[in-house]
Amino acid sequence: MASFSKLIFGERNRIGRRLIVLIVAFSSLITLCISIVQLTLEYRELRNDVENVLDGVGIHIPSVAGSVWDFDEKQIQLTLSALAQLPNIERISIATTTGRQRWTTGKIVSSRVATRTYALRHQDRGKEAEIGTLEAAVSLDAVDRKIVARAITIVSSNALKTFFVAVFMMILFRRVVTRRLGKLGQKVTDLVPGALPVPLVHSAQAMPRNLDELDAVAWTLDHTAEELATAVEALKDLNGELQQRVVEQDVILQNALVGILMVRNGVIVSCNRRLEEIFGYPAGGMNGLRTRVLYPTEEVYASFREKAVGALGQGLSVSDTLTQLKLDGTPIWIEMSGRALDPLRPRDASIWICSDVTERKAAEDQVKFIAFHDALTGLPNRLLVQDRLQQSMAGADRSKAKIALLVLDLDNFKTINDTLGHSIGDGVLREVARRLGECVRDTDTVCRQGGDEFVILLPSLPDAEATAPILVKLMERLIDPCRVEGHELTTSVSIGVAVYPDDGQDLETLMKKADLAMYRAKDAGRNTYRFFDQQMNIDAIEQLSMRNGLRRALERGEFVLHYQPQIDLAGNTVIGVEALIRWNHPDLGMIPPARFIPVAEDSGLIIPISEWVLREACRQAAAWVKSGLPPILVAVNLSAVQFKRSDVEQSVISALEESGIDPSLLELELTESILITDTETVLDMVKRLKQLGVKLSIDDFGTGYSSLSYLKRFQVNKLKIDQSFVRDLATDQEDAAIVGAIIQMAHSLGLIVIAEGVETELILGQLRSFGCDEAQGYYFARPMPAEEVAAFRLRMNSAAKDGAAGH
């Protein structure tokens, strides 16, 4: 039973077992009582049967009494035999009152019998007298057997019932009560191990073995309560100690010479006073502050955070020195190092130590500055030039750019120094340094070599020729007189230029060659420059003279416009002309625009030149109308420089107003380069130009980015296919495919297409087959003076009429 209950209840099952014993005992008692009642009733029933038999004997008593009175022995024996046949009759005996006569049948063999004695009476002359007795004995063995069998059945069935009910109850109890109690006891036993500063001893003290589940829980609770009380006491002590420590730590923290802060998810959760002093915040002003606000830009913050989280997550400490911002926005240098409290969750909490190293940084920068700069002028020294050259060379190699190294030597500095003294000499050098700085871009480097010698590094030039305008600017700026300590002084400079990579690949070689070129400039009479490469000298001189010449040409009216007709391919008539500038140089003759427009753009002279072109083209258009010719479109090229640096809208308005022509007769040709830069501003300007009523076309289409989006956005009227595609149209299939595609695409956007550079009939035929609208080129006419345009139009139009009539 014990092992059975153990199987059902588990180890600690005392309540269950006890309960089951009680249930079994009680139910057995009840069963017993019921069984006794049941058996008693059944026994009574069986005894009734016996009594019935005896009652049956009683029926025969009068006849038996008669037979005894008559002393009829035969009849007596017959009656006895008949009575003996009754069920379970064991013995019947008759005796006379006198006792002298006795008749008996059967004998008693059963262990238990029920007997009944009947009086035999006889009435004689009205008097009744007892004449004898009859005793009948009935066997009770059958009754006893039945009762025992019945008792066995009842007891065994009830025992079985009780057993099954007990088992069911045991299982039920285990499930509903004891198992839960066991768990409860276990929970109490396992209560907060390790969570308290003192261990709970109940786990160490053995629980008495004879406790049932409830007692076990109660025992554990008692012990736990005791231990908790002890733990609370210990906690109180610890808390006191901790508070003491917190006070001590706070004193240390607040008096630390460095800023200390704790950061959680990018927010300062606590910090010491020193940190607030460093960043200029009031006491408590940094708590809850996002660390982001301490960084000058989002990029600096994001890059530092990425680096820090990576290192902190690996359990490493992070150290860095970076610029941060005080509350008033002043930048300061902060040296910081930090570590995560838990490397697995670096963002959750990290501790940082910060020092303000602004002064140290400034001192270091000063040392660095002194090491790399000239004390007198503050300009970089040769060491820095060396460094910058090194950096620029890699970039120049990548972008195929040039680097120019200029050596500048003041022409009459020795005289100033010797005659007026060093102080004035120093003043001149400082002024020269300032002026040189003004002439170059931030990306260029100006350095003082020593004495009156300066070096300038011009990195990322598109070509060596681009140095020329800067050289001119430098010389022009330095020749302006300067005032030093009340003396008005004039100095000039001789410049030598060497170009990387053509003249050398390192500073030493380039310096040597630039030096040599500088001495050539001195030999050439000073206040001039020389390239180390002789050819460069020729080109630069030409550029310089062209630059000076362009300025004079505007003043002297040496520019002229030629007009190239534009033909409508459907009607073969002249529908417009393109105005193309030429420089009628007094010595060099007619100079094409390709030679002087880049110089004009470089020097900024393109702006007044373009304004002149606009005015002149509009004036000419008005003159043609005035002379009675039917109005035609005049197309004018706009330069990207003009678009960027001047008020094109105002120039157009002035030209239209001065000439009085209908704005729709003026077409402005914009290059793709204009449209792709600074789109929003350009878009705005283009819209305003359109509002004036002038026409817009895109020149040289196909050579730039050829983006469809700007064709749509800028709402131009016409698209001019660049001559480089048209030239080989008849022979190059790829060009033919491109031209065909451009025409189709332009038509689908509702644009007119004009092809330039049409030189042959073959090309013209092909363009017609592609559905091109207009054409321009030597096939029809070269650009011509204004006076020839009227005659050409007449010829062309009458030929067209003839052609039409011929058809």
Ligand SMILES: Nc1nc2c(ncn2[C@@H]2O[C@H](COP(=O)(O)O[C@H]3[C@@H](O)[C@H](n4cnc5c(=O)[nH]c(N)nc54)O[C@@H]3COP(=O)(O)O)[C@@H](O)[C@H]2O)c(=O)[nH]1
């Ligand atoms: N900003 C300004 N630029 C201008 C102005 N005037 C001219 N230019 C630009 O100078 C470039 C060269 O112009 P130009 O030497 O006048 O050459 C033009 C035509 O003569 C030439 N052309 C025309 N038909 C043919 C031909 O069949 N064959 C051939 N080889 N050349 C031909 O093309 C030039 C016209 O080009 P485009 O302007 O693209 O229509 C040139 O880029 C001019 O834009 C000015 O006033 N301002």
